Amino acid sequence: MHMIRWGILGAARIAEGELIPAIKQASNAELVAVASRDAAKGQAYAEKNGIGKVYSSYEDLLDSPDIDAVYIPLPNHLHAKWSIEAAKRGKHVLCEKPAALTADETRAMVEAANQHSVLWMEAFMYQFHPQWQRVGEIIDSGEIGDVKLIEAHFSFKLDRPGDIRWDPAKGGGSLYDVGSYAVHVCRALAGDEVPSQIEGAAVFKEDGMVDLTASAVMKFPNGIIAHLDSSFDVAGRQEVELAGSKGSLVISHAFRPDQGDAKLRITTSDGYREESVEQENMYRLQVEHFGNAVEQGLPLRNTPEQSIRNMEIIDAIYAAAGRKE
Known part of the structure; x- marks a missing residue:
């Protein structure tokens, strides 16, 4: 090798x-x-x-x-x-x-x-954690039915005044930093489609450029509606919820399972259950995936085209929220 x-x-x-x-x-x-x-x-x-x-x-x-x-x-x-x-x-x-x-x-x-x-x-990196493979299996099984609604939240309290993430010239803001994960997962769970409608709102610092908190609603052509939010101004959370025609699925530590547990919560007409997914180093899995793509020509899980679409959505959310240019 x-x-x-x-x-x-x-x-x-x-x-x-x-x-x-x-x-x-x-x-x-x-x-x-x-x-x-x-x-x-x-x-x-x-x-x-x-x-x-x-x-x-x-x-x-x-x-x-x-x-x-x-x-x-x-x-x-x-x-x-x-x-x-x-x-x-x-x-x-x-x-x-x-x-x-x-x-x-x-x-x-x-x-x-x-x-x-x-x-x-x-x-x-989060997408390489085994919990997301299990999420895909549950969706594909039809247990929660057709996905209709997606909720994605990623926030933490940023208390360091001199942190680079407060600097507008260097790309500061919660939507860039953690909201980008929420945008990415909503798109992935909605089938990588391009939203047909995007609405956004944000609370900005005095400069009008760095968002403390951002929120968006996206409607996709397949009828799925997704809501996401990000923040530097509330306590830490990183939850994703899927609401389907037959039940719901909650990923409790969606983006940093290494900081908590890889636990899935499923609710259907048959009742409620929890599944724990074995922890693995998602960063290592990401490095190995990228290396295999380089060496063996295997397809990238996160393609450049997906990144372009992600940034188009972030651009649209900031525009809708009235960020100063």
Whole structure:
């Protein structure tokens, strides 16, 4: 088996806590290098995380012949620039969500990847957790009937005043940060269709650009209606509920089952039951999936086209909510 040689752009906390262990555990991956514009920070980060090579610029890492794929955990406003630069240098890209700040930026990223024959994927890791395979099985079994309504919630209390997610210039806002998950899951559960109607509302900071809380309702051509919300201003929750013609299904820790339990709650005319799904490292499964797509030509679970549609919806929600440009 060929090992995909990974590099990381930026000494980010999310990479340290999630993706670095995942790459090291993956059966088809090797962590080769990290790039940081702060040389001392990069060296300390590499030593702490057992990374053999440190580059003092992103360009140098991308130019290295020893790198096959890069993970981009940079601030949101830098996703497009460095995804495109990576593609130009022949590197496959796993990019943190949200893909970019607009659908137009996302289209440019996808075009660059296609032009240079590399893979690009937005990192919605939750979909690789086994609980979502089980959700699909329950839906396909017909136990809850035809899905009619979808509810998706993702929020947490962001109490750090200097956090980058408050910065409008860097893509701050709850819809970008956690609402993107809710948009993604609603679309996936509605059959990856494009909504025929989108309504949105949000509570913004004084700048009118960074949303503390956002909410949206989407109607899909197949008759499914989805409601989603995201927030930096309420206590943590990450629940998804499907209401069908015969019953309902609730995923209690939909996006971060590693922070709680992978428990499904099913209610039908036959009664109520709970199912627990065995925990697995969804980040590792994501890395292995991406590596298999690179090496074996297997289809991506989250395609670039899906990411474009996701960002089109986020654009539409912000427009409906009256965000300042």
